[in-house]
Amino acid sequence: MIMLNGYAGKNLKINVSSGECRVENTAPELAEKYLGGRGFVARLLYDGLEPGTDPLGEKNMVVVATGPLSGHLLPGSGKTHFGSLSPATGGYGDSNLGGHFGPALKYAGYDYMVIEGAAPKLSAIVIDNDQIRIVEYEELQGKGAIEAEKELKARLGEDYQIITIGPAGENKVVFSCISHDFGRQAGRCGIAAVMGSKNIKAVAVRGTKSIPVYNPAGAQKKGEEMYRVCFSKPGFKTWTPYGTASLTDWANEVGVFPTRNFQSSYAEFHKQINGQAIRDRLLVTEKGCFCCPTPCGKYGYAKTSVGNAYVEGPEYESIATLGGSCCLETIEEVAYANYVCDQLGLDTISAGVVASFALECFEKGVISANDVGKGISFGSLEDVVYLFEKIASRDGIGAVLAEGVRHAAGVFGQHSDHYAIQVKGLEWSGYECRNAPGMMLSYMTADVGAHHNRSWALGFDISQSDADVSALISAGTSGELPLSSPEGKVDHVISMQHSRPLFDALGICRLQTMEIGFETAHYEDVYELITGRKLSWPEMLEISERIWHLTRQFNAKHIDGFGRSADFPPRRLMEDPVTTGPNKGRFLKREILDKLLSEYYEKRGWDQNGIPTAETLERFGLEKV
Numbered sequence: 001m002i003m004l005n006g007y008a009g010k011n012l013k014i015n016v017s018s019g020e021c022r023v024e025n026t027a028p029e030l031a032e033k034y035l036g037g038r039g040f041v042a043r044l045l046y047d048g049l050e051p052g053t054d055p056l057g058e059k060n061m062v063v064v065a066t067g068p069l070s071g072h073l074l075p076g077s078g079k080t081h082f083g084s085l086s087p088a089t090g091g092y093g094d095s096n097l098g099g100h101f102g103p104a105l106k107y108a109g110y111d112y113m114v115i116e117g118a119a120p121k122l123s124a125i126v127i128d129n130d131q132i133r134i135v136e137y138e139e140l141q142g143k144g145a146i147e148a149e150k151e152l153k154a155r156l157g158e159d160y161q162i163i164t165i166g167p168a169g170e171n172k173v174v175f176s177c178i179s180h181d182f183g184r185q186a187g188r189c190g191i192a193a194v195m196g197s198k199n200i201k202a203v204a205v206r207g208t209k210s211i212p213v214y215n216p217a218g219a220q221k222k223g224e225e226m227y228r229v230c231f232s233k234p235g236f237k238t239w240t241p242y243g244t245a246s247l248t249d250w251a252n253e254v255g256v257f258p259t260r261n262f263q264s265s266y267a268e269f270h271k272q273i274n275g276q277a278i279r280d281r282l283l284v285t286e287k288g289c290f291c292c293p294t295p296c297g298k299y300g301y302a303k304t305s306v307g308n309a310y311v312e313g314p315e316y317e318s319i320a321t322l323g324g325s326c327c328l329e330t331i332e333e334v335a336y337a338n339y340v341c342d343q344l345g346l347d348t349i350s351a352g353v354v355a356s357f358a359l360e361c362f363e364k365g366v367i368s369a370n371d372v373g374k375g376i377s378f379g380s381l382e383d384v385v386y387l388f389e390k391i392a393s394r395d396g397i398g399a400v401l402a403e404g405v406r407h408a409a410g411v412f413g414q415h416s417d418h419y420a421i422q423v424k425g426l427e428w429s430g431y432e433c434r435n436a437p438g439m440m441l442s443y444m445t446a447d448v449g450a451h452h453n454r455s456w457a458l459g460f461d462i463s464q465s466d467a468d469v470s471a472l473i474s475a476g477t478s479g480e481l482p483l484s485s486p487e488g489k490v491d492h493v494i495s496m497q498h499s500r501p502l503f504d505a506l507g508i509c510r511l512q513t514m515e516i517g518f519e520t521a522h523y524e525d526v527y528e529l530i531t532g533r534k535l536s537w538p539e540m541l542e543i544s545e546r547i548w549h550l551t552r553q554f555n556a557k558h559i560d561g562f563g564r565s566a567d568f569p570p571r572r573l574m575e576d577p578v579t580t581g582p583n584k585g586r587f588l589k590r591e592i593l594d595k596l597l598s599e600y601y602e603k604r605g606w607d608q609n610g611i612p613t614a615e616t617l618e619r620f621g622l623e624k625v
């Protein structure tokens with residue numbers, strides 16, 4: 001085996017139909033050109049899947065990948081990346097979670113694993129260093145994702161790190177999520193449904209090996225320094241106590257908080273569902289991922305009229321889609337809806353948007369009480385939970401909603417596609433963008449569909465709309481904000497689409513950098529000490545750009561007629577004015593978005609249908625794709 005410092009050096013391919021397990025060396029060229037994590041996922045899926053592959057068929061793959069920094073003693077090094085041909089979009093799908101699974105996989109000796117085929121009965125893959133078993137666990141059928149993790153821990157041992165799916169994944173709901181560590185999820189793109197289609201309820205890993213490091217003493221010293229730097233940042237004290245929920249008040253004051261299925265971008269009740277409400281009314285303890293100095297997880301207890309539960313979160317996205325879009329007005333209700341999603345194994349982002357779409361369809365008479373099984377309304381926790389249960393079991397209207405809002409709008413008709421809030425089939429995450437052209441473009445061009453994690457251009461949008469917006473926020477004003485200009489946004493979006501997903505290729509959390517201002521130069525230093533390879537941040541960004549072109553090409557390969565038309569938001573965001581709040585009356589006309597797309601494609605080196613040109617692919621060593 002060639003020594004690949006920083007990496008475990010091997011990978012695992014499991015065909016769960018035949019039970020065959022193959023262990024191979026991780027190719028140094030793969031590490032060099034794609035780093036790891038998201039880079040490995042993109043390249044392996046591109047090479048491994050033929051056009052016409054059924055996302056829920058045996059030939060689809062689930063790739064689980066760590067990065068070169070995963071599992072080392074560094075801040076936030078517990079990230080694991082998952083990917084498949086997405087059943088939600090029919091294109092490139094990936095998602096990411098924290099916790100402890102990735103480090104355990106690496107300590108067991110594997111940089112990544114690929115799951116193919118379909119097991120004859122519901123099973124778990126159990127990896128104990130070199131021992132790999134596929135174990136039938138039919139008795140786990142229908143168990144909640146968190147419940148199943150607890151049960152497997154009891155059977156296998158606390159030292160196993162376990163990912164599970166809930167009933168929604170078993171029933172192949174296209175927005176089902178992978179769960180781990182009793183509340184961390186790889187939520188997006190329906191990769192749990194792909195696991196469900198393979199009859200894989202869980203993967204459990206125990207690893208006790210070490211990872212080769214180029215300069216162990218230097219890496220340890222640098223790691224210690226990185227922790228000290230994190231602790232010294234002002235954001236450490238202000239951001240960590242609230243985590244991502246700290247965004248709730250800000251998102252309302254600048255009018256980007258989706259409310260009533262994105263009819264508005266402001267919720268009057270936002271102080272009832274913000275980070276402070278979590279601390280005051282739910283919090284039991286802080287909870288963080290492997291090696292994290294800034295634990296953003298808030299483990300709490302919620303009491304509601306529908307039920308009571310211990311739950312991790314809610315984090316900002318769940319607050320926005322369950323609290324904002326479904327109008328659940330107390331933090332207890334948001335947290336309980338979050339818990340129901342976690343047990344059923346539903347992505348809280350898509351589930352919230354799907355439920356709010358159904359609520360609006362009911363309100364507008366597109367669907368009836370007869371269709372739904374009862375009358376439903378915005379703001380009712382009971383109705384939201386009812387919809388989630390229907391979806392997870394594909395019962396009645398749940399069978400239609402389980403395919404996502406794009407599909408459901410096609411079935412319901414009556415112009416409901418106008419307010420099916422998605423791009424490429426993936427439901428929109430927690431930012432309303434009718435006065436945020438940069439963020440709108442970010443959602444439009446994200447390879448996985450409408451997801452904020454590729455580029456979060458909102459801060460730039462807002463600072464461009466009002467240089468002194470912070471004064472407005474601190475004054476608590478919800479008066480009208482100036483119009484944000486589309487000028488100058490494309491370069492910013494492109495740059496963010498390289499920097500944010502780079503963390504997912506390195507296998508490390510981006511929040512220390514994005515939220516508390518941790519400097520990226522530290523990653524250059526520690527990457528060299530761990531791997532022995534010198535790579536500047538701009539050189540790493542170039543690798544991230546390579547991955548961006550590859551995933552665009554992946555979509556062109558797998559989605560019939562893929563091109564420019566796939567990059568537009570739903571008509572509501574281009575035609576309907578925001579109904580209330582600081583951005584009342586605003587919308588972004590299709591002509592503006594069309595112009596932004598043209599500039600974006602040109603700057604990307606893609607043709608005007610949004611397909612990478614041969615020259616661009618060649619420039620990034622992708623001529624073979």
Ligand code: SF4
Pocket residue numbers: 076077078098099287288289290292293294295296297509510511512
């Ligand atoms: S900041 Fe949050 S998501 Fe990132 S490693 Fe820490 S606990 Fe995990």
